[in-house]
Amino acid sequence: MTESSRRHLLAVSDLTADDALRILDTARALERSLDREMKKLPTLRGRLVVNLFYESSTRTLSSFELAAKRLSADTMVLRASGSSVDKGESLRDTALTLAAYDPDVIVIRHPHIGAPQIVADATKAHVVNAGDGTHQHPTQALLDLYTIDEELGGIAGLHVAIVGDVLHSRVARSDIQALVLMGARVTVVGPPPLIPRGIESMGCEVSYDIETIKHADVVYVLRMQKERMLEGANYVPSLREYTACWGVTSERLRPGQKVMHPGPMNRGVEIDPVVADAADALIERQVRSGLVVRMAVLYDLLTHGPVEVKVAEIEEVA
Numbered sequence: 665m666t667e668s669s670r671r672h673l674l675a676v677s678d679l680t681a682d683d684a685l686r687i688l689d690t691a692r693a694l695e696r697s698l699d700r701e702m703k704k705l706p707t708l709r710g711r712l713v714v715n716l717f718y719e720s721s722t723r724t725l726s727s728f729e730l731a732a733k734r735l736s737a738d739t740m741v742l743r744a745s746g747s748s749v750d751k752g753e754s755l756r757d758t759a760l761t762l763a764a765y766d767p768d769v770i771v772i773r774h775p776h777i778g779a780p781q782i783v784a785d786a787t788k789a790h791v792v793n794a795g796d797g798t799h800q801h802p803t804q805a806l807l808d809l810y811t812i813d814e815e816l817g818g819i820a821g822l823h824v825a826i827v828g829d830v831l832h833s834r835v836a837r838s839d840i841q842a843l844v845l846m847g848a849r850v851t852v853v854g855p856p857p858l859i860p861r862g863i864e865s866m867g868c869e870v871s872y873d874i875e876t877i878k879h880a881d882v883v884y885v886l887r888m889q890k891e892r893m894l895e896g897a898n899y900v901p902s903l904r905e906y907t908a909c910w911g912v913t914s915e916r917l918r919p920g921q922k923v924m925h926p927g928p929m930n931r932g933v934e935i936d937p938v939v940a941d942a943a944d945a946l947i948e949r950q951v952r953s954g955l956v957v958r959m960a961v962l963y964d965l966l967t968h969g970p971v972e973v974k975v976a977e978i979e980e981v982a
């Protein structure tokens with residue numbers, strides 16, 4: 665992260681390639697250190713990490729919770745339902761209330777673009793964007809980089825096809841940026857109504873032909889995000905039609921291609937269950953990466969990276 669943006673992780677653009685590499689190295693060291701019976705490290709003892717979630721989440725919330733706990737931080741989860749948000753409290757007021765507890769990190773997920781910035785402006789905490797509308801999901805991008813790096817032995821020069829509902833996907837936006845930053849070639853693939861106009865300016869290529877995915881090293885499947893689609897808008901004639909034309913099936917893949925999906929999956933819609941469960945699918949690996957990468961992000965922010973993380977150091981405190 666650059667000097668000025670180091671305090672937060674709001675978007676992939678907060679990161680340089682060196683920042684990303686440092687975080688991946690830290691995640692690697694942490695993954696090794698967790699490979700033992702005693703899984704807790706005292707690194708963030710006495711720190712407070714608040715998870716403020718205004719949208720549903722399984723993987724992101726559970727991994728941030730566990731990441732903070734594995735580093736011995738105190739954690740607190742605040743969800744929109746059941747809190748004063750239900751009573752109409754504004755995001756800024758909620759942030760100010762939380763600020764009274766002096767949190768070190770606030771992890772926020774929110775349906776509106778820019779919500780993490782509001783929290784960053786209202787508090788002294790380090791803020792991590794865990795997904796804001798269709799905009800950004802930087803820790804997903806980092807865990808995807810980590811997964812690819814670990815499983816394919818590098819990122820630069822690889823060809824990644826991102827297929828499906830790119831229009832509504834913060835994962836697509838974050839991953840394109842992160843992959844391009846690390847020197848990968850990215851092609852987005854899907855029906856024209858689901859590919860944002862001008863997306864090439866992010867450094868990727870565009871294809872409206874599903875056959876293109878056969879040429880990639882990694883096929884990254886996106887969820888059909890029905891909850892984000894405007895009512896009445898006909899992005900695709902029907903889900904059945906979408907599956908027939910764009911669903912990722914074994915027939916559309918080449919043997920040995922790696923398949924990723926951020927979850928939650930619509931099995932039988934954007935991805936065939938046979939593909940999702942095949943040995944070349946990295947989907948569970950992504951979830952495991954999520955834990956160590958989020959530990960690395962918390963560590964990095966709270967130790968005011970860039971710091972060199974020595975494996976020995978981590979092992980010593982374990």
Ligand code: ASP
Pocket residue numbers: 795801834835886887889926927928
């Ligand atoms: N879980 C990811 C996200 O929060 C992907 C998805 O929802 O499709 O953006």
